[in-house]
Amino acid sequence: MKIQTLIIGAGAAGMMCAAHAGDCVLIVDHAKAPGEKIRISGGGRCNFTNLYASPGNFLSRNKHFCKSALKRYTQWVFIDLVDQHRIPWHEKTLGQLFCDTSAKDIIAMLRAEMDKVGAQLWLQTEVGEISHDGSQFRITLTKDGKTRTVTARNLVVACGGKSIPKMGATGLGYDIAKQFGLPLVTPRPALVPLTFPDDQFKHLAGVSVPTRVSANGTSFDEALLFTHRGLSGPAILQASSYWREGDAISVHLAPEIDLMTALQKDRQTDGRKALTTRLSQYLPARLVDHLTEELALAGTIGDQSDAALHTICNALQNWELRPGGSEGYRTAEVTLGGVDTDSLSSQTMMAKDVPGLYFIGECVDVTGWLGGYNFQWAWSSGWAAGQAIRFRQAA
Template structure:
């Protein structure tokens, strides 16, 4: 039986961060992971550049059945705290749109930093280790049986992540552990994920694969101003990924393809000026030709601006500003960046990340019902929640 003060299941972003903080306190820490490498999702994130946090982080950037839960952790370990760590390692980074921060060179810089900090904290990382059973002994310590031997610890931290990108090793282990100990797990679904289209829409818009346009995309609860990207399967791009976390099956989404413009007023102005240009020529100045041809019949595009009726102008404007489309579904966990839902935050202390009902059992990162927007928010939740747990395990 191998003894430790703290065992952390999962050598991803939150697991490594928690190991660092617990180790700093002199706790004997072992991190167990079934993968052959630590931090696989860190390495693939942000196109290999790791969007490790954001300049502007707040509770409004997160989805949870308990919207107040994330406030404590985010305020106690902020993006500035993580940036201070990045600064100590002199990792070069840059800002992209909306405050998103990426490594200049490689996501490996962030992983190497975390692994170096784990070494300093004397946290042991053991890979290729599959968890068999977990039991709580009479003395309340946790006993784990694995393919690499048996372990016992005072504090057990579940940092197993969600179900997204199963080819990277995602499993439902964290949810199963919660359920084993009587902790509620809320229904999960893919988040930050591309949409698939209904068969007729897929056939109609297949020719647009590779076309990207800025827009405002919205449903009944949210709107985002970002690019959409047409793919051979449906719709992707930052705007679509953002709204997907708020979308429910059967719901329409609205897309404003020219958000900075009042098309109705502009077309009426052109008509008053008796401009003879064709609608096709006019719209070509604002949107890709292939997109215009997919949205409007050729006979409409051939109309002269001076000949447009009020009804036609209204219909054209609605099609551009309020294009309604009902996705067939999403691409699912295969390509989802995150998992919405998870371990019920009402069962967890927002201060310590410890289970309210099972002393010594902690949950951090994506396994919890806290889902961030696209843009570094999910990594910041990993750092913040893990830091908090690390002060108490």
Template sequence: MPHYDVVILGAGAAGMMAAIEAGRRGRSVLVVDHARYAGEKIRISGGGRCNFTNINATTDKGRDRFLSANPRFALSALSRYTPDMFIALVREHGIAFHEKTLGQLFCDGPATQINTMLLGEMRKAGVTLVLETSVESVSRDESGFAVQLSTASITCDSLVVATGGKSIPKMGATGLGYQLATQFGLRLTETRPALVPLTFETGALEKLRDLSGIATDAIVRHGRTAFEEALLFTHRGLSGPAILQISSYWREGDAIAIDLLPHQDAGEVLRAARQATPKLQVQTVLGNVLPRKLAQLLGDELGMTGMIGDFSDKKLALVEARLKAWTLKPVGSEGYRTAEVTLGGVDTRDLDAKTMTARDVPGLFFIGEVVDVTGWLGGYNFQWAWVFAEDKSLAATLSGPIEAWMQG
């Protein structure tokens, strides 16, 4: 029966990075994934350009952009592996990149360059990669772990679960990581789709039907949380970066408020139009600052017609309120089918923040998306995955046999 120092379940971003570091430290490493290719989420990310990190991810402000039942849990790992460290690896491989907006870094070329880089580093580190192979069972005794694969039985000293979450099941996402956590007595926090488009009931969709495909800049709010980015109307509801961001905070039954004129005084815009162009219809005035079909819908919703010169201050105030806080109530989201990440996961109370090992199960690690740490849109989740590349505490732990934990 083949034996490895380290077996990593999952050939995604976190799994490959952990494998590279463990291999560099002389460990015998096997990475197992049921998918046909490694790094499938990397390949499709960023519209095929891979938003591989965010330069703000490990700044003081950036550290608040990771959601968790224990928001401080990720700080230790994030402080040890910064975006600059991953950028240095990207540059070493000659991959050209650019900053798009808000600190987001994208490849100039295809996202597959990142996969090629990681696979090359794994080969250099002597890592063995096995694809199209499923995990049938895992057990543990004093000598380590026994893993029954669909193709063979193997054993290992350390088992790293990097299986990701439930998002995008058509790409092979499963709940294996959560099942293993439960098997070994670790708690789970509630899981739900995040960074996902929001949907509306049939009546609301009928009103919004003509807006499908229209995008506009907006500030989208849920409670005290707000995101200023693009908003996109779809045939199911709302999408775009601002909506994906707010979806991580939104809950069923809640409303969202949309400011359609970010950083503009809507009242001033309307009063100026009343003075300068009093014979224009209100929808026409709105169409000068918003997409025409959206302007028409807002005018229809308010039930206001006529020339803006005839509008009283009170009527203008109603239009202003709609422009600055258009309130909509989604009924759901598109679910894991299109969600970029899974919110929630393995409870961080059961993991050591420095090593990511299960507190009560020596040699068992959970890393990446399977853990209850979820970043904002814009490269934050990849940075959470990359931290295991040179996480010295994790790597040092992976460098010794299971007895090291028994004695610790």
């Protein structure tokens, strides 16, 4: 079977590429349905992009690599596509856009765009041997118990990273990169809950609190959630992408208020109240109970000098914690690292030394923040590769 383009991976980036890569495109996936990560994302509503998406919201060894694709295919272009398909959406918080009804609307939209250009989709298809003779690729595919060889001028690797293996995530994309001599930035789980020794926060499981969490100089003001194994919530997931094993994180509790001024006022108006009672007006009572011994929170608010209040506030606003690890790929929303961008063209996503070989989406060393940024990278990188393939076809 001879085609122009074979795309491995029917996720967000792969389907986007298929819709723009011109004629004679085949996209394959080992799953039973396309877009499985899209389907489960955002609680089934798909946080499909972010109003504030820009290169500064992405991590990569080369911070400039993502600029070209993001500038040429912006969130506004994708929002326009969503509107064209009459998919209702809303902004939740911090520029995060979600479908009003179901993430399946985004999958249906991508399928419709693929159908417009006649792209074929083979599901429950396994990829075997891949070779390249300098002008075309030969790929062995097995579907319905039958093995066949496909030849293609272009091969697009869009099979994601290692996150959420229960959904079938593997390191196939990295294996293909290695086969063709492309280096990797060591992959690691990102946007992932952090764990602590001895389940030290188990008794606080379910408690959520506004925070500013900092890891290696980068901070996020969002909610923190205590779990049976450690810490989660948006602030922790964001910080996890910057955290490294052995490092500490800093937690600033109640960043939205001037806690020192609030407690000084309480000292004047409610001096007989217990210090812990007053703190419980600003922090969850269970958390205050947890901190009572650690911070020696005793006596009434009226008993506290300015120096004592300063010490307490400093401890609450610079709470240093040292995670033992993370939940790993099992619950990580994305994979950090991947195919080294130095080996790819930022304009086309094509490997510099292997004509016709493209890497897009999560398998590339470009990782977005929580909040729709990784989907925007999928749309932008998929579009960039698709446009390049179409141009290459016409040349």
